[in-house]
Amino acid sequence: MSTDAELAADLATRAGELLLDLRARELGDTPLDKAAAKELGRRGDKAANALLLEALAAARPLDAVLSEESADDAARLDNERVWIIDPLDGSREYGLAGRSDWAVHVALWERGAGITAAAVAQPARGEVYVSGAARAVSSERERPRILVSDSRPPGFVDALARRVGGTVESMGSAGAKAMAVLRGDADAYVHAGGQWEWDSAAPVGVALAAGLHCSRIDGTPLRYNEAHPYLPDLLICRRDLAVPLLAGIAEETGGPTDSPRVAMAREYIESLVTHDASKVRLARQCHRYENGQRTGNSGDEIRSMLETGGQYRPISGVRDLEFREWGSDVVARFLLDMTTGRDSLTVAITEHFAIPSAEIEAITAIIEPCP
Structure with missing residues (x-):
């Protein structure tokens, strides 16, 4: 039987191949209008979700699943092992021609240990990153490159970048941003605009195993398989940047966040x-x-x-x-x-x-x- 990490990688790869095939058939050479692009993203989400659920039921029938595309089942809270999946992270980018910043997330949470296996596939780049196999690439950049959400950049990020002498760039998909930091294409990923456990579980699992810093923006740990799977913010960065970034965020924020x-x-x-x-x-x-x-x-x-x-x-x-x-x-x-x-x-x-x-x-x- 394959290990959990091998299974995560296989599932992310297969879902990514399905998404690439669907995208190739629908996009062609003509860009889709906004409504059609959104519908393509929804179709991709559902198709990849069906593939992942069926494969997990066959390979790990006793495990629970928390998925963006499925109704939440409270029974997962009593299970020792829960797969946390996002079948298509970055569905907006997926529907846009020429965009590669979308991903498939597959992670395993285990009681008492947190995320123990994870894979992030970036199908349009032909890449799959797996916990325990991927290693962070160091950056020699003088001005740290900070990545933020395309649609919901934190209001404090420009001030934060000035504090650390960095620059700010936007990108789709939490997985794409996290893996850009892992590759050394960027130095930090900061988010504070609201997320769910499936948005960050797999990227965090891969990034932590690769040696990167991962936490909430107040420095507290990222916790998964909670009763309510809302996890609104995170920081993924080079370890040497964690202290100055967390200190800067603390200075620039301070107001209460939504429950x-x-x-x-x-x-x-x-x-x-x-x-x-x-x-x-x-x-x-x-x-x-x-x-x-x-x-x-x-x-x-x-x-x-x-x-x-x-x-x-x-x-x-x-x-x-x-x-x-x-x-x-x-x-x-x-x-x-x-x-x-x-x-x-x-x-x-x-x-x-x-x-x-x-x-x-x-x-x-x-x-x-x-x-």
């Missing part, structure tokens, strides 16, 4: 304006009520309405957003601005989210005229 449930509610509210619900975690059976009337019967329906529903298109902004959390409930109160032509309207909204675990299961909205 996991508040972060999930915030993602939903932000999608009202952006019409991008790809990061909104909705249970399959999620329902929504608005002023007493049912306006959503499933997670897929609600997500589709957020992205394409005509009722959301006039929304131009969210203001005065406040959250209150108790137990598994989150209430958001905010003002919502809507604009149609020359006409504008502001309404006051109270939105209740029921979040018993890792997905929003119910949403109840009260919409009132703005006083």
